[in-house]
Amino acid sequence: MAKQTNISDNDPNAVLARRLGEALDAGTDIATAIDDPLIDLLTSYKTSMASAPSISAEQSSDLWQSIEDRVQSEPEPARILPLYKRSTVQIWAAAASILIVAFIGLFWYASLSTETLIGSTEGESLAVTLYDGSVVTLRAHSSLYEVTYSEQKHQYRLDGEAFFDVTSNPNRMFSVLTEQTEVQVLGTRFNVSTWGDQYTVFLEEGRVQVSALDNPTSFILNEGESAVYADGILTAPTPSPSELYMDWMDGVLTFDQTPLADAFAEIEHHYQIRILYEPDLADERLGGSLRLDELTVTLNNLAVILGGEFRSVGAQQFRFISTER
Numbered sequence: 001m002a003k004q005t006n007i008s009d010n011d012p013n014a015v016l017a018r019r020l021g022e023a024l025d026a027g028t029d030i031a032t033a034i035d036d037p038l039i040d041l042l043t044s045y046k047t048s049m050a051s052a053p054s055i056s057a058e059q060s061s062d063l064w065q066s067i068e069d070r071v072q073s074e075p076e077p078a079r080i081l082p083l084y085k086r087s088t089v090q091i092w093a094a095a096a097s098i099l100i101v102a103f104i105g106l107f108w109y110a111s112l113s114t115e116t117l118i119g120s121t122e123g124e125s126l127a128v129t130l131y132d133g134s135v136v137t138l139r140a141h142s143s144l145y146e147v148t149y150s151e152q153k154h155q156y157r158l159d160g161e162a163f164f165d166v167t168s169n170p171n172r173m174f175s176v177l178t179e180q181t182e183v184q185v186l187g188t189r190f191n192v193s194t195w196g197d198q199y200t201v202f203l204e205e206g207r208v209q210v211s212a213l214d215n216p217t218s219f220i221l222n223e224g225e226s227a228v229y230a231d232g233i234l235t236a237p238t239p240s241p242s243e244l245y246m247d248w249m250d251g252v253l254t255f256d257q258t259p260l261a262d263a264f265a266e267i268e269h270h271y272q273i274r275i276l277y278e279p280d281l282a283d284e285r286l287g288g289s290l291r292l293d294e295l296t297v298t299l300n301n302l303a304v305i306l307g308g309e310f311r312s313v314g315a316q317q318f319r320f321i322s323t324e325r
Contacts, residue, residue, distance in 0.1 A: 115157065116146040125249065130154070134174070137163045139193075139248055141272050147177065160269065161193035163249060166206075177213075181229050184209045190221075191245045196265030198230035202245035210234065248292065255286040260306075264320075267302070271295050275310075276319040 019034050119128035120143040128136045128144060136144055142160025157177040166174050168187025176183045178194045188206025201210050203221040210227045211218040212234040219227055225237040243254040255263055261282035264275045270292060290302055299310040299318060307324035
């Protein structure tokens with residue numbers, strides 16, 4: 001059996017653990033009560049996270065390497081005692097490891113939770129002016145989050161749909177993330193939608209690059225073009241009429257041979273409802289325009305166009321029944 005020796009009272013982890021415990025018991029600030037390189041590193045990281053919206057990958061890597069080096073640097077190896085001979089020092093050493101891991105875990109969690117809500121809408125659209133003067137018009141039931149904001153990079157995440165009027169600045173990258181795509185621009189006007197099972201980008205003015213996040217596909221969009229991501233595929237840009245993607249800002253939906261499933265998905269998003277229908281209707285095509293009035297009015301008008309009716313079947317759920325079949 002290997003020789004078993006008590007952990008020294010001077011073991012760095014044990015000393016740090018005792019000091020942490022004393023500070024916690026006294027209710028004092030750990031950062032000011034304990035002069036230790038590891039505590040200094042963690043405090044510095046906490047301060048940087050609180051004062052800046054993001055931290056670069058290089059800074060994060062350097063910081064965690066310093067923490068790892070500090071944790072792993074022990075002047076003598078720790079030895080394990082039998083359970084029936086556990087000493088106070090050993091308990092403190094174990095507590096030190098737990099506390100160190102807990103501290104690192106908390107700071108790591110903070111580094112992952114850096115998104116800031118910029119704007120969120122309920123039943124109406126909302127225009128939000130960003131720090132650089134860019135204006136984002138959020139559609140009903142949509143949210144915009146700031147992911148990264150620095151002199152060189154402005155990055156946002158969108159849930160729902162929005163129209164972006166981005167100020168021109170060749171010295172910084174402006175990008176918009178969705179669950180499956182990223183749009184990178186310099187100065188332009190474009191629309192991004194994420195409702196249903198697809199993600200659509202329409203470019204009104206300027207130039208943007210649209211990239212899939214789960215594969216290397218990427219396209220450059222020119223004015224008047226759109227690209228759609230659906231079922232794991234990002235389609236090549238195609239010329240598209242602007243009213244298909246931008247009329248919602250005027251309270252209108254425009255359809256041009258639009259599959260009924262896509263039309264229903266957009267209405268579901270706008271009103272936060274669920275529409276049930278027979279599967280064989282999904283690929284039927286819809287043309288024309290529909291005003292986004294009060295929900296009942298919109299559904300009644302759509303029912304007339306489709307030759308049927310919408311019946312309420314539950315809270316915020318409606319079933320479309322065709323009367324022409």
